Amino acid sequence: MTFPVTRLRRSRKNEALRRLVRETRLAPASLVYPLFVCPGKGVRKEIVSMPGVFNLSVDEALKEAHEAKSLGLGGIILFGLPESKDEQATGAWMDDGIVQQATRAIKKDVKDLVVIADVCLCEYMSHGHCGVVKKSGDQYEILNDPSLEILAKTSVSLAKAGVDIIAPSDMMDGRVAAIREGLDSAGMTNTPILSYAAKFASGFYGPFREAADSAPQFGDRRSYQMDGANRREAMREIAADIEEGADMIMVKPAMPYLDVIAEARQRFDLPLAAYQVSGEYAMLQAAIRNGWLEKERVMMESLLSIRRAGADIILTYFAKEAARLIS
Ligand code: PBG
Numbered sequence: 376m377t378f379p380v381t382r383l384r385r386s387r388k389n390e391a392l393r394r395l396v397r398e399t400r401l402a403p404a405s406l407v408y409p410l411f412v413c414p415g416k417g418v419r420k421e422i423v424s425m426p427g428v429f430n431l432s433v434d435e436a437l438k439e440a441h442e443a444k445s446l447g448l449g450g451i452i453l454f455g456l457p458e459s460k461d462e463q464a465t466g467a468w469m470d471d472g473i474v475q476q477a478t479r480a481i482k483k484d485v486k487d488l489v490v491i492a493d494v495c496l497c498e499y500m501s502h503g504h505c506g507v508v509k510k511s512g513d514q515y516e517i518l519n520d521p522s523l524e525i526l527a528k529t530s531v532s533l534a535k536a537g538v539d540i541i542a543p544s545d546m547m548d549g550r551v552a553a554i555r556e557g558l559d560s561a562g563m564t565n566t567p568i569l570s571y572a573a574k575f576a577s578g579f580y581g582p583f584r585e586a587a588d589s590a591p592q593f594g595d596r597r598s599y600q601m602d603g604a605n606r607r608e609a610m611r612e613i614a615a616d617i618e619e620g621a622d623m624i625m626v627k628p629a630m631p632y633l634d635v636i637a638e639a640r641q642r643f644d645l646p647l648a649a650y651q652v653s654g655e656y657a658m659l660q661a662a663i664r665n666g667w668l669e670k671e672r673v674m675m676e677s678l679l680s681i682r683r684a685g686a687d688i689i690l691t692y693f694a695k696e697a698a699r700l701i702s
Pocket residue numbers: 493495497505544545579580581582583584596651652653654
């Protein structure tokens with residue numbers, strides 16, 4: 376060969392060299408572990424479609440929080456399964472709601488662990504929608520503005536219980552502003568908002584709806600969550616949330632929307648999170664359990680792809696396992 380050939384393989388020849396030139400790294404501190412908190416004591420019920428993920432009573436969730444802390448995770452995010460559901464989402468905002476209880480227990484016992492609360496109404500509404508529903512005959516509408524009030528009061532109640540970050544995932548318009556105003560007027564000016572800014576209506580949330588018992592009883596979420604075809608609109612959603620006062624933004628799901636993560640990274644300077652959702656976890660676990668995919672490799676590769684696309688923070692059900700592998 377007479378022409379000069381770029382020898383890209385030279386720096387790949389052993390792990391020590393590969394490690395030195397690696398462009399993207401995973402750290403436990405950027406991983407957030409989701410927990411599903413339910414009533415009772417000593418409850419640890421595995422979610423069928425999410426092997427290794429459980430509904431946990433407060434005492435069990437506390438154990439997980441300790442483990443998350445000792446693994447050096449960036450934080451945990453709490454979801455609640457209330458004792459009962461109604462059409463005002465009472466379980467979301469009452470002082471002794473399940474997530475409020477879990478937060479108090481964790482904050483009292485586990486120092487310096489970031490506790491994030493997902494703020495949404497679907498787990499607490501009898502109809503399973505993320506906002507207030509107006510129904511007439513077989514027509515229904517998810518009402519935007521009446522939902523904002525409930526979201527704001529839920530956020531205040533969670534912040535008072537000690538939550539470090541409020542993370543609204545409902546996709547009502549104007550909720551970041553409403554929550555910010557609610558928090559500020561309750562004196563919680565120091566509680567940041569991590570907005571699920573670009574949240575797509577996704578088939579990959581299937582297993583979560585089993586975990587959080589939050590499947591809509593009728594219809595679907597397409598009138599408030601985003602259409603999966605729309606990348607430019609995702610940028611507008613994010614810009615609007617930043618305008619309204621979001622401190623951090625999120626794209627969700629992660630792997631089917633890596634292009635959206637990459638563009639959001641280029642356009643916005645705020646800390647960017649991505650959620651590797653229940654269906655992403657379930658499909659990997661299903662193939663792993665069949666022996667079709669190698670667990671450690673696909674778990675780390677999927678997380679790395681999300682980091683490489685530009686996410687600073689990854690919410691993932693693999694958080695604990697991945698943290699154990701990162702050295
Ligand atoms: C609540 C909410 C959902 C998820 C996070 N918050 C479900 C949904 O919108 O249907 C999904 C998380 C996951 O699938 O892991 N609105």
